[in-house]
Amino acid sequence: MYHPDLLATPVPRYTSYPTAAEFHDGPGSADMTEALEAIAPGTPVSLYVHIPFCREICWYCGCTTGAANRAARLSSYVDALLHEIALAGAALGDRGRVQRISFGGGSPNALAPADFIRLCEALRHAFGDAADGLSVEIDPRGFTREWAGVLGAMEARRVSLGVQTLAEPVQRAIGRVQPAQTIIDAVRWLRAAGVDSLNFDLMYGLPGQDLRDLAETLEVACAMGPDRIALFGYAHVPHLIPRQRRIDAAALPDARLRFDQAALGRRMLGDRGYEAIGFDHFALPGDPIARAARAGILRRNFQGFTDDASETVIGLGASAISVFPDRILQNEKNAGRYRMLLGADRLPVTRGLFRTIEDRQHGAAIESLLCQGVVETRDLPDRAAIVARLCPFVVRGLAAWDGTILRLAADAAPYARAMAAAFDAYRHPDARRFSNAI
Numbered sequence: 001m002y003h004p005d006l007l008a009t010p011v012p013r014y015t016s017y018p019t020a021a022e023f024h025d026g027p028g029s030a031d032m033t034e035a036l037e038a039i040a041p042g043t044p045v046s047l048y049v050h051i052p053f054c055r056e057i058c059w060y061c062g063c064t065t066g067a068a069n070r071a072a073r074l075s076s077y078v079d080a081l082l083h084e085i086a087l088a089g090a091a092l093g094d095r096g097r098v099q100r101i102s103f104g105g106g107s108p109n110a111l112a113p114a115d116f117i118r119l120c121e122a123l124r125h126a127f128g129d130a131a132d133g134l135s136v137e138i139d140p141r142g143f144t145r146e147w148a149g150v151l152g153a154m155e156a157r158r159v160s161l162g163v164q165t166l167a168e169p170v171q172r173a174i175g176r177v178q179p180a181q182t183i184i185d186a187v188r189w190l191r192a193a194g195v196d197s198l199n200f201d202l203m204y205g206l207p208g209q210d211l212r213d214l215a216e217t218l219e220v221a222c223a224m225g226p227d228r229i230a231l232f233g234y235a236h237v238p239h240l241i242p243r244q245r246r247i248d249a250a251a252l253p254d255a256r257l258r259f260d261q262a263a264l265g266r267r268m269l270g271d272r273g274y275e276a277i278g279f280d281h282f283a284l285p286g287d288p289i290a291r292a293a294r295a296g297i298l299r300r301n302f303q304g305f306t307d308d309a310s311e312t313v314i315g316l317g318a319s320a321i322s323v324f325p326d327r328i329l330q331n332e333k334n335a336g337r338y339r340m341l342l343g344a345d346r347l348p349v350t351r352g353l354f355r356t357i358e359d360r361q362h363g364a365a366i367e368s369l370l371c372q373g374v375v376e377t378r379d380l381p382d383r384a385a386i387v388a389r390l391c392p393f394v395v396r397g398l399a400a401w402d403g404t405i406l407r408l409a410a411d412a413a414p415y416a417r418a419m420a421a422a423f424d425a426y427r428h429p430d431a432r433r434f435s436n437a438i
């Protein structure tokens with residue numbers, strides 16, 4: 001059911017709470033060292049490694065990334081990253097129990113395979129083996145059989161491929177042309193290299209994209225057999241992401257078409273055996289993220305929905321974000337300044353925030369709502385205001401109260417983020433900086 005009024009206000013994606021919009025200057029290197037040194041022995045910890053380079057820059061992309069056009073730039077970045085890995089590993093000591101290492105970007109495969117191997121070896125040396133192996137995002141353009149072999153040898157268990165759309169006119173409209181054969185080859189090489197779980201990132205809401213384009217992309221993508229699919233709505237915010245100015249805003253689908261595209265995606269993927277995970281992920285029943293969702297232990301972090309249970313994530317690399325129960329810290333975004341801070345032997349944190357007890361309560365409520373579709377509101381200090389904000393959703397049957405427990409309706413996924421915003425104490429009436437709610 002389409003309720004445009006409930007989706008009219010842009011809302012955050014809530015990959016953290018408070019969201020990155022609340023980060024401020026101030027937190028720095030000493031706060032990171034203190035957080036690492038305070039980790040209790042045996043605490044599960046995951047690592048995120050950011051590679052801010054891509055072979056070509058796509059016009060829609062909101063990631064912190066730049067063109068991998070100079071070998072010297074890449075190699076000085078890798079040297080700085082190796083230094084950060086050593087510093088952070090020394091500060092953590094042997095207290096953390098590393099669960100998972102995720103490489104994202106940008107495109108980790110913009111690096112030379114030899115540099116990727118050096119990074120993996122340095123991570124192992126500094127932090128020990130990850131119990132749950134590696135996750136790696138790749139750009140299928142320029143991906144090679146050699147790269148797949150390297151990922152297999154480094155024990156990558158999950159690889160995510162940027163696919164977005166297979167409709168060629170839409171690919172041209174977003175500055176990312178990649179024939180389907182590129183994806184087919186990457187999938188074949190990765191499977192042969194022993195990678196268990198493959199994810200495709202797909203998008204709706206793209207310029208010139210109609211329902212038929214999306215249906216064909218989903219059909220062809222499903223035939224390639226990914227274990228997971230993330231279907232994201234494109235967020236057009238050129239005032240924040242200047243590279244999006246190359247996209248023709250007049251060709252973007254309107255709110256109604258975006259809603260129908262998201263609904264088509266959910267229906268088609270469900271018909272093809274994918275279980276809905278949160279509001280924009282889908283997975284085959286045997287995939288670990290589907291098992292986590294069924295077991296009620298799905299989590300949400302900066303990489304989206306995840307089956308990684310670690311409460312602590314150490315971010316490494318320019319712009320990477322570290323999450324601890326009491327603070328969120330972000331590394332310097334500018335690669336030059338990032339290198340300078342490391343040159344002075346400092347952990348390169350320059351932004352972030354400290355979470356209050358109330359932040360942690362609201363954050364837990366938002367995560368529970370988005371991941372489990374259920375939230376206990378009894379202990380929230382501003383419960384009355386939250387109940388009032390949720391009223392328009394409850395009267396339309398999108399959620400229901402069971403005492404102080406709120407339960408989302410089965411068809412409420414398109415409204416989940418809008419309902420999560422009811423728990424967000426930082427929201428301003430003017431929230432145009434966020435993306436569409438669907």
Ligand code: SF4
Binds near residue numbers: 058062063105162
């Ligand atoms: S390849 Fe991925 S990270 Fe790089 S510009 Fe394109 S969308 Fe962004």
